Amino acid sequence: MIDSIEILPHLVFEILLFILGGVIGSFLNVVIYRLPIMLQHKWENDCAILSGNEPTKSSFNLMYPRSHCRDCLKKIPEWANIPLIGFLILKGKCYFCKAKISKCYPFVELLTGGLFVIAGCYFSGVLLLGILLYISFVICLVFIDYDNFILPDELTLPLLWLGLLFNIHGVLSGSLENAVIGAALGYFVLWSIYWGFKLITKKDGMGYGDFKFLAAILAWSGYQALIPVTFIASILGIIYFVIIIISDKIKTSGNIKNALQHHIPFGPFLGLASLLFIFLAHSFESSAWLKDFLELPNL
Numbered sequence: 001m002i003d004s005i006e007i008l009p010h011l012v013f014e015i016l017l018f019i020l021g022g023v024i025g026s027f028l029n030v031v032i033y034r035l036p037i038m039l040q041h042k043w044e045n046d047c048a049i050l051s052g053n054e055p056t057k058s059s060f061n062l063m064y065p066r067s068h069c070r071d072c073l074k075k076i077p078e079w080a081n082i083p084l085i086g087f088l089i090l091k092g093k094c095y096f097c098k099a100k101i102s103k104c105y106p107f108v109e110l111l112t113g114g115l116f117v118i119a120g121c122y123f124s125g126v127l128l129l130g131i132l133l134y135i136s137f138v139i140c141l142v143f144i145d146y147d148n149f150i151l152p153d154e155l156t157l158p159l160l161w162l163g164l165l166f167n168i169h170g171v172l173s174g175s176l177e178n179a180v181i182g183a184a185l186g187y188f189v190l191w192s193i194y195w196g197f198k199l200i201t202k203k204d205g206m207g208y209g210d211f212k213f214l215a216a217i218l219a220w221s222g223y224q225a226l227i228p229v230t231f232i233a234s235i236l237g238i239i240y241f242v243i244i245i246i247s248d249k250i251k252t253s254g255n256i257k258n259a260l261q262h263h264i265p266f267g268p269f270l271g272l273a274s275l276l277f278i279f280l281a282h283s284f285e286s287s288a289w290l291k292d293f294l295e296l297p298n299l
């Protein structure tokens with residue numbers, strides 16, 4: 001028989017994880033929006049220096065300027081920055097000019113909170129902390145790639161090194177050897193596919209960011225995840241591509257040639273597949289609390 005006292009602390013723990021996820025999701029929104037702009041400023045300055053021109057000074061970073069409305073540029077009140085609640089109170093509109101606020105903000109906060117809660121059901125201790133960090137990086141990379149078709153080195157490389165450090169004792173991958181082989185294999189498999197595709201078609205099938213992202217994913221999960229992650233990611237990518245083609249074919253009155261010109265980023269599917277793999281691979285080793293919780297209706 002399950003003692004409800006044992007369940008209660010875990011429920012409180014999960015609620016706290018959800019709140020933590022909401023707060024971190026709010027910060028991830030800042031990274032998702034600002035990092036590509038910061039990189040663009042940097043690349044423009046690099047080009048200016050190479051052309052012998054003066055670089056422009058920019059004080060735009062993750063902290064400055066403070067959160068503001070993109071339409072009226074007024075600073076958002078502190079209370080409106082409270083994850084999810086701020087959006088709900090404002091009914092998705094700017095406090096000053098009533099311009100619509102992107103639904104992406106509460107979605108990222110909700111998603112981060114939800115994934116933190118799921119992680120809390122499967123993992124505990126140091127492993128849970130590592131998975132929460134991994135989820136945060138993956139969410140950033142997924143949304144940045146979806147919006148901008150880039151997977152910045154500023155995120156993929158730290159994720160890779162953190163994965164190897166985290167697996168010094170093989171906490172997630174089984175051994176450090178599995179993680180190192182995974183990182184190398186992840187990079188070279190996609191690198192080979194990229195060059196094979198380029199030699200045959202003279203086109204770029206994907207970007208170098210994809211190689212680094214898969215290397216980082218396998219530095220965390222080990223080389224064993226290579227086939228499941230790339231398989232799931234490819235299936236998800238194909239399903240998404242077919243949906244895009246069908247919806248575009250309807251819009252363009254059956255012009256399949258135009259519909260096939262679509263480019264889709266691979267990073268979001270790699271990220272999603274890696275999270276599915278981590279949760280599915282560990283689903284049979286789920287916490288005693290989860291097993292007990294699922295058995296509750298039979299008591």
Ligand SMILES: [Zn+2]
Nearest residue numbers: 069072094097
């Ligand atoms: Zn406004």
